[in-house]
Amino acid sequence: MTLTTAVPTSATDPFGDDVLADPLPFHHELREAGQVVHLERYDVYAMGRYAEVHAALVDWQRFQSGAGVGLSNFRREKPWRPPSLLLETDPPGHDAPRHVLEPILAPRSLRRLRESWQQTADDLVDSLLDRGTIDAVADLAEAYPLRVFPDAVGLGPDGREHLLPYGDHAFNAFGPPNHLVEKGQAGLPEVSGWVGEQCARDRLTPDGFGARIWEAADRGDITHDQAPLIVRSLLTAGVDTTVHALAAVIDGFLSAPDQWELLRRDPGRARVAFDEAIRWASPVQTFFRTATVDVPLGDAVIPAGEKILMFLGSANRDPRRWTDPDRFDLSRDPSGHVGFGMGLHQCVGQHVARLEAECVLRALASRVRAIEPAGESRRHLNNTLRAWASLPVRLVPA
Template sequence: MNTITDKRIVSDIDPFSEEFRADPFRYYAQLRALGPIVWLEKYNIWVVQHYAQVRAVLTDWKRFSNAGGGGLTNYFTDKNWRQPSIILEVDPPAHDRTRKVLMRLFTPGALQKMRTEFTGVAQNLVDNAIERGRIEAVSELVSPFPMKVFPDAVGMPPLDRDMMLVYGGMVFGAFGPRTPWYDQLLSRADEVGAWIDAHCERTALTPDGLGAAIYAAADTGEITHAEAKLLVRSFLSAGVDTTIDSIGLCLRALAEHPEQWALLRADPSLARAAFEEATRYDSSSQSLFRTTTEAFEFEGQKLDKHQKILVLIGSAGRDPLAWDEPDKFDITRRITQQIGYGAGIHACVAQMMARLEGEVFFRALAEKVNRLETDGPSTLRLHPGLRGLTSLPIALDGKH
């Protein structure tokens, strides 16, 4: 039920429910119809769902802070289970110093080296999938790609990396309310935290990876060595799960839209555009939070200090005020106002890598695969956190 009380637009929609997560887009339309900012009475939080307001909140870090945490928990008033990220959960001036170190990693030379290495991995995975013909794509094709190339680029030696996914679930699961599922994950916090901590040590990383470059910044005094370790940790947590889910959702969109797959198959140079459109159309990062730093009026509503603002990135990507035919998946769409990676100073720091991984993956797929179609229903993850698939059966065969 949606009502208007004392000029405050109120909704009982629960953005963390399984019903919402199973089909968020119809709820997004309902929220957009209510106005630019809505009060969600179940959690006593504000929500913005139009492109204009989403961008306005994300680019105004002085009033909408990241330091309050990217999830429902309010770091200004409640303690979190882990130390806040020194890149994702801080604001300037501290944020400027650490982000500068990470942004310097992505030189043209470094990205070209990654492209070459990523391409070899993607081609091998696609070849193996073609040999099998019918696969469960999430576990057999999608997940192995970022789980291999991203930690390799950071400098993590080959080992069992599944613990990274458990850690990612703990990080991104914190975006929503506490649930039995999340409490069960947190029961492993000490074990998982110790594993991550050990593998972010300088001695655990290869000397030629991105992790070593972060520690090199500590050698010159730009950051401390303790901060270097925390940056490696944040980098690893932010760069695997999001890309797995993004690639999986893009693959499903292509398999479900044969006319779009035909376009990509005929012109593999559209791979980057296809991944970009999928990020708008069905982003792995559907939402995040900001926290007000003071009391002020926004879009006609009085916001109090330290209130949580739910920012619906996924809704902004389907806003008809910002996009023509927003519910249409069109890989030829020219996207000049992407919101899927966030916006402003806290936009995804590893988005260049994510885009490169997506481009390389789908180019390899388009160059080698002829038939691509679903081979049964896909399954969505319904827990709070990132949007992603737990299974995607597909059938494919190679070009002759």
């Protein structure tokens, strides 16, 4: 490949353990280097500034998803699983699955879940207050989504422990085949097999998201072959991302206790708090696109067929877009963040995640006077996700 001389280069491995543990210094270097940077280690292009990342996300014609949203190029390599009909297709193949899911996961459709989800959150927080010191990851951020989301999809009670390792491996696999991918390979047949089985019509309850997807197949809106793949997309991306976002919002309040006081005084800011955590921490850090044509960008040109790594986390802290970007601040409007993507492929399940977060934060705000650190926190490394493995906190009752 011939590089345009105007393209700056970087020898840093963005999937190295040190960068995954603390990506902020590399993000700063990436943004300052230019509009687009060539990553020598993987021979791909990278964008770290908000303007360029946002523009690429909404320009599906020139920056396609159909060649895979990970490092692997589906035009040249066979994927380890069937491509996601939502993340890894472009129009027209993307249209029908998206049109089926949007009304199922729309805020109006989710209203029926609000009361029961709020009660579940209230009960969970009450039980955690009895303990005082908890791990905000395992006891709250994982426990709540694993309780309500599989129910909403229509899964039975057994085997839900497979969802987190499956999702973790799927997001690791968007990166290079490093030790994080190897770690998940051993258990993959069991967890992947279980997830695949849950997508079958006869394994789903008649009142969940999954059943409505199969009903869309009966109407002819999608094919019966597509239905289980769409259900699988929900199970792949609908748990880990919310888990890590909930942990991120707790971490945000630990970093800025005054913002917790603000939420307690005004619980109506719960959704703003969640979106600010998505901006501030960006649980989904990166996604790839593939150039369909030569794309001019400033003085550079991204050649057709080349992979582009978009650093969503870097864009969400770009000072060109955000004032005081490193501060977790409930007084700002975070709605322009790219943590859920943007444009045609924007996360279709974002309203589900927001409802889960709102229920949890309202339960906490009405019962907890302070959230205090209670031990050493520990990061969980993933090629795509920014996550906590452990976040010990003390809940001080109101």
